[in-house]
Amino acid sequence: MSLRAFVAAPAAQAILAQGAAWGLTLGAAALGALPAGHPWLFAATQGVAAALIARWMGAPPWWWAIHAVFAPLLLAASTWHLAPAWYLGGFVLLALFYWSSYRTQVPLYLSNAATVAAVAELVPPDRASAVLDLGSGIGSLIRPLARQRPMARCVGIEMAPGSLWLGRLLARGLPNLSQRRADFWGESWRDYDLVYAFLSPVPMARIGEKAAAELGPQAVLISNSFPIPNRKPDFVLDLPDRRRTRLYGYRFGRPRQSGQ
Numbered sequence: 515m516s517l518r519a520f521v522a523a524p525a526a527q528a529i530l531a532q533g534a535a536w537g538l539t540l541g542a543a544a545l546g547a548l549p550a551g552h553p554w555l556f557a558a559t560q561g562v563a564a565a566l567i568a569r570w571m572g573a574p575p576w577w578w579a580i581h582a583v584f585a586p587l588l589l590a591a592s593t594w595h596l597a598p599a600w601y602l603g604g605f606v607l608l609a610l611f612y613w614s615s616y617r618t619q620v621p622l623y624l625s626n627a628a629t630v631a632a633v634a635e636l637v638p639p640d641r642a643s644a645v646l647d648l649g650s651g652i653g654s655l656i657r658p659l660a661r662q663r664p665m666a667r668c669v670g671i672e673m674a675p676g677s678l679w680l681g682r683l684l685a686r687g688l689p690n691l692s693q694r695r696a697d698f699w700g701e702s703w704r705d706y707d708l709v710y711a712f713l714s715p716v717p718m719a720r721i722g723e724k725a726a727a728e729l730g731p732q733a734v735l736i737s738n739s740f741p742i743p744n745r746k747p748d749f750v751l752d753l754p755d756r757r758r759t760r761l762y763g764y765r766f767g768r769p770r771q772s773g774q
């Protein structure tokens with residue numbers, strides 16, 4: 515990763531904003547601009563400084579809020595006198611489930627039952643087919659789908675070990691579902707009739723390119739909530755659920771050639 519790409523990454527920007535705000539606030543305290551013995555004032559000043567720096571760096575508004583509360587929450591947590599192992603445990607748990615989200619910008623959130631029902635409608639109940647879930651999380655889509663469509667070969671690819679282990683545990687005994695730990699960019703999507711993605715806006719242009727290169731003429735790509743930029747979906751499904759889920763359907767229509 516180049517230095518420019520590193521500095522543009524949200525996680526790196528967050529570290530830079532926090533670091534700069536700590537530096538400024540400590541500097542202000544050392545120069546006497548902040549009265550000594552007022553930790554809450556110090557934390558609030560650091561929070562405001564970090565939020566302003568993040569805003570100046572072009573971070574989206576929800577990052578400003580995270581920066582604003584980070585130091586005050588740190589101070590509050592220090593008054594709870596929890597053993598350090600709790601913090602380590604919390605960090606490990608989050609890391610197991612969010613793994614490379616800081617890099618992929620795709621966090622874990624779960625497909626709901628309405629989405630499973632809509633996707634199941636696209637999978638034939640009476641003949642063999644193959645379904646791939648890109649980033650299958652804990653299996654919220656691919657597991658019930660495998661149950662509802664026993665003739666379909668269902669595959670989930672997931673990078674985060676915690677999600678994968680939980681997904682496998684919940685799917686014990688389902689013969690038509692396999693979930694494996696891999697990076698879906700490094701896997702072939704050619705052998706699938708339906709590819710499902712519930713990711714984020716960030717990877718969608720690349721998803722479109724890979725799908726166009728690899729999916730067969732009958733295959734369909736379903737993207738939950740995030741359209742492929744600059745490509746009109748072949749169909750859109752608006753679901754009657756609380757979050758008003760929108761599924762974008764794409765067919766790429768390019769015949770697969772042998773050896774490709």
Ligand SMILES: C[S@@+](CC[C@H](N)C(=O)[O-])C[C@H]1O[C@@H](n2cnc3c(N)ncnc32)[C@H](O)[C@@H]1O
Nearest residue numbers: 620623624625649650651654672673697698712
């Ligand atoms: C929003 S969740 C969706 C989970 C599941 N598909 C569902 O609908 O309930 C996206 C998942 O994709 C995983 N992910 C992101 N990029 C990935 C990659 N390149 N390879 C494998 N998994 C990835 C994340 O770890 C996360 O669990």
